[in-house]
Amino acid sequence: MFWLQTKKVMVVIFGALLNAISMNLFLIPANVYSSGFAGIAQLLSKVLTDISPFSVSMGYLLLFLNIPVAILGWKKVGKSFTVFSFMSVLLTTFFLEIIPIKELSHDILLNAVFGGVILAVGVGFTLKWGASTGGLDIVAMVLSRAKDKPVGTYMFTLNAIIILTAGILYGWEKALYTLVTLYTSTRVIDAIHTRHEKLTAIIITRNGEDLKKAIHSQLVRGITTIPAKGAYTNETKDMMMIVITRYELFDLERIIKEVDPNAFTNIIETSSVVGFFRRD
Known part of the structure; x- marks a missing residue:
């Protein structure tokens, strides 16, 4: 089973790298927002940078947001799942810090689509090997068990809050492109790994x-x-x-x-x- 666990760690590393590439090379330069805690961290980083003289890293915000969620997941979801999910968050934070933010394309639609696809490939394979990218996945699972409602209901609700907030603060065009990213990533994730069954x-x-x-x-x-x-x-x-x-x-x-x-x-x-x- 050592080789099986090693392969799982390699998949988590690969998924975290793709998540960081998606954010730093496509979504962040285009001001298109991701889903889940990555989107929340991205939105908070931009808001704090705009209203304060300090530049707050999205990677560190993502890690900070996931610490209480990891504790909750350890108690309510499962130890192995939570450990590998938090490992994914740590690695994503690491890659976000070492990969430079660079705009590869000036076309916002291309950024939204390719960012969503690359993000989804990383998330999909991470899910398929029994982990997650942390954050919203764990929160939605805990709420689902407490209320006995589908995980997808909570995922949609929490992501809708991100989109509405982005639209109110930075214009509805960015919010609509965020919807393109969410739709693209959802379709690709479903092709790799059906999340909510x-x-x-x-x-x-x-x-x-x-x-x-x-x-x-x-x-x-x-x-x-x-x-x-x-x-x-x-x-x-x-x-x-x-x-x-x-x-x-x-x-x-x-x-x-x-x-x-x-x-x-x-x-x-x-x-x-x-x-x-x-x-x-």
Whole structure:
């Protein structure tokens, strides 16, 4: 599993680099705003620079905003997911500081589209490997679990606040180009990794107790255990059912391989969940 974790770290580094390239070479020079906490940090950096004699780095603001969110994610979402997500934030901050802000194109539409695509590739592969770019993703997941509403609802609401604020402060043209970036990035992310789907994992295992403890130690999820018996061998086994988000699929698969490599796992897409979607 060491090589698997190493590859995950490499993907997080690659994603953070693409995020910084998108911001410093496309979105920031064109005054087009990103989504999530990156967009909030970008907007705050510009506002503080405009109203004060000090220039405040977007990278440091992004890191500062994510510290309380990382603590919240550690308690409410899952330790592994939060650690890799905060690692992504740290690396993004680092790359934002070392990559110069440079305008590659004077066409604002090209900046909005290419910035959105490059950002989405970084975010999409980071999500696919069981992490996130932090910030808004974690906040939306916590709110979703607390209110049992789709993650996408909160993502849309919080991003709408960024767009409206940008429009009020700096003109609606910039806000409309921000919408182009958000639409482009959403389409690309969905092509790489569908972010907001829930999944049901049905696991047939001989090591039910060990697997249950391993899952609970790393994922904040409830598990239903059902006695099962092999039809051919008549061997007694445990059938475990757990509902997760696609964020957590990578970690769940890794846990199952570590505890019981011979377990049979069926992953089913879940259209909706009624009741508590968390572990109390």
